[in-house]
Amino acid sequence: MAKAQRTVLITGATGEIGTALAHQYQQRHTRLVLIGRRPMEGLDPNLFTATTYCRVDLSWPDYVRIIDQFLFRNTIDSIDLLIHCAEIADKGTTEDHSPEHIHELVTVNLYAPIALTHALLPRLSRCHGKLVFIGSVVAVLPSPGHAVYAATKAALDHFAWSLRMELRQQIAVQSIHLGPTPIRPAVSADATRSIVQEQRLLAADKLALQIVHAIESRRPTITIGLKNRMLEFSGQHLNWLVDWIATRRTR
Numbered sequence: 001m002a003k004a005q006r007t008v009l010i011t012g013a014t015g016e017i018g019t020a021l022a023h024q025y026q027q028r029h030t031r032l033v034l035i036g037r038r039p040m041e042g043l044d045p046n047l048f049t050a051t052t053y054c055r056v057d058l059s060w061p062d063y064v065r066i067i068d069q070f071l072f073r074n075t076i077d078s079i080d081l082l083i084h085c086a087e088i089a090d091k092g093t094t095e096d097h098s099p100e101h102i103h104e105l106v107t108v109n110l111y112a113p114i115a116l117t118h119a120l121l122p123r124l125s126r127c128h129g130k131l132v133f134i135g136s137v138v139a140v141l142p143s144p145g146h147a148v149y150a151a152t153k154a155a156l157d158h159f160a161w162s163l164r165m166e167l168r169q170q171i172a173v174q175s176i177h178l179g180p181t182p183i184r185p186a187v188s189a190d191a192t193r194s195i196v197q198e199q200r201l202l203a204a205d206k207l208a209l210q211i212v213h214a215i216e217s218r219r220p221t222i223t224i225g226l227k228n229r230m231l232e233f234s235g236q237h238l239n240w241l242v243d244w245i246a247t248r249r250t251r
C-alpha cells in the first residue's frame with residue numbers, strides 16, 4: 001500500500017530559513033503549507049502556489065481563522081509537522097521602541113505561535129505529529145539591544161518545555177536553537193550584491209539541512225553549531241560571569 005503523503009506547515013516560510021526549509025521538505029515529497037506575509041508575486045513559483053501558500057499577517061486578529069479556512073479549503077485535516085519560524089527581528093533598545101512596536105513584536109514572536117499551536121492541536125494530534133519552535137541562543141543570554149526579542153524567545157522555550165509534558169502522549173514538541181549565522185552577515189564594502197546573495201542562499205540551505213536532521217532526531221532541544229552550544233552553556237552555567245562581562249562597561 002502506498003504511504004500517505006506527510007504534511008508540513010511552516011510559518012515564516014517566506015523568510016531565509018523558512019524558504020530553505022520548504023525546499024528541503026519539497027525534495028522529501030512532503031505536502032507543504034507555507035505561511036507568509038508577502039504577496040505571492042515575486043516568490044518562487046515552484047514552491048509558493050495557490051494550494052501551498054497562505055498569505056496572512058500574524059499580527060492580525062483573525063489569522064487563526066484565515067489559516068483554518070485555508071486548511072479546510074485544501075482538505076488538510078491532519079498536520080505531521082508544524083514548524084514555527086516566523087519572527088520579527090528586534091532592532092534598538094527597549095527605550096527606543098514605540099509601544100506599538102513592542103506589541104507587534106510580542107504578538108508575532110510569542111502570542112501567534114502559542115495561539116496557532118492551540119488552534120492546530122487537533123490536526124497535529126490526529127496523526128501524532130511533531131511541533132517545532134525555531135528559537136535562538138539569545139533565550140539564555142543577556143541581549144542588550146534585543147531585550148524584547150530575547151524575552152519572547154525565552155518565553156517560547158518555556159512554553160515548549162511545559163507543552164512537551166502536557167502533550168507527551170499525543171505529539172512531540174521540540175525547540176531548536178540557532179545563533180548568529182552567515183545569513184545575516186556584515187556586508188563588506190567590496191562585496192557585490194550577487195556574491196552576498198549567493199552566500200546567503202548557500203548558508204540558508206546548509207542550515208536548513210541541519211535543522212531537518214535535528215527534527216528527525218528525538219531530542220527535545222537541540223542547539224545547532226558548536227559555538228552556539230558554548231554560548232548557551234555559558235549563559236546557563238556561567239551566568240554570573242556573562243552578567244559581569246555584559247554590564248562591566250556601565251560600572
Ligand SMILES: NC(=O)c1ccc[n+]([C@@H]2O[C@H](COP(=O)([O-])OP(=O)(O)OC[C@H]3O[C@@H](n4cnc5c(N)ncnc54)[C@H](OP(=O)(O)O)[C@@H]3O)[C@@H](O)[C@H]2O)c1
Nearest residue numbers: 012014015016017036037038057058085086087136178181
Ligand atoms: N537568521 C539568523 O541568523 C537566526 C539566528 C537565530 C535564530 N533565528 C531564528 O530562525 C527563524 C527564522 O529566521 P530568518 O532569518 O529566516 O528570518 P527572516 O528571514 O527575517 O524571516 C522572517 C519571517 O517571518 C515572517 N513574518 C514577520 N512578521 C510577520 C507577520 N506579522 N505575519 C506573518 N509573518 C511574518 C516573514 O514574512 P514576510 O517576509 O513575508 O513578511 C518571514 O517569512 C526565526 O524564528 C529566528 O528567531 C535566526
